[in-house]
């Protein structure tokens with residue numbers, strides 16, 4: 001069954017709800033420019049509601065100190081969503097031993113070729129590229145051309161992200177063969193404000 005990550009939760013009740021409805025991962029965004037930003041202090045409370053869902057820390061070009069603080073909170077999965085090089089990902093994996101995901105923005109076939117360079121990543125997250133001039137690297141609710149993934153042989157376990165919604169996720173999975181999906185904007189009524197009904201509908205559609 002397709003695995004689901006619900007990203008950018010800031011409300012403990014919604015964390016509990018998403019976990020109860022079957023989310024496999026819950027993402028916490030430690031990126032100040034994001035409307036879903038959570039502080040490390042707030043995350044400590046949110047984590048307690050995750051139940052069997054695995055908490056994921058979304059970080060953009062984190063320094064070693066930030067990584068140490070996040071791991072000290074008890075988060076064992078890092079989603080690197082910046083311009084981290086393969087060498088930096090290898091160093092983070094070696095220093096922490098936790099699960100490390102690397103997000104890659106895709107707009108052309110050559111973007112997928114970079115996937116093979118990230119040998120230390122445990123998973124890849126294949127996302128749309130941010131719009132020109134954007135203040136953050138993801139979470140814009142934009143999809144990319146999924147047909148770019150036709151015939152792609154993923155070198156790692158991977159997730160599909162970018163502009164997914166309850167309405168389009170089944171088609172996205174069918175076209176791309178994604179074993180897992182990640183959503184943020186598509187389960188919001190307003191930017192940064194998650195909606196229970198949309199969260200439930202997304203999980204059900206992805207796992208149907």
Ligand SMILES: O=C(O)c1ccccc1N[C@@H]1O[C@H](COP(=O)(O)O)[C@@H](O)[C@H]1O
Pocket residue numbers: 007008027029031034035036058060081125127136137138139140141142161162163164182183184185186
């Ligand atoms: O959610 C954010 O604000 C965010 C900030 C910085 C980097 C990534 C971010 N979100 C991730 O972006 C993709 C796509 O999200 P969307 O569903 O299109 O809104 C997803 O992996 C989020 O985790």
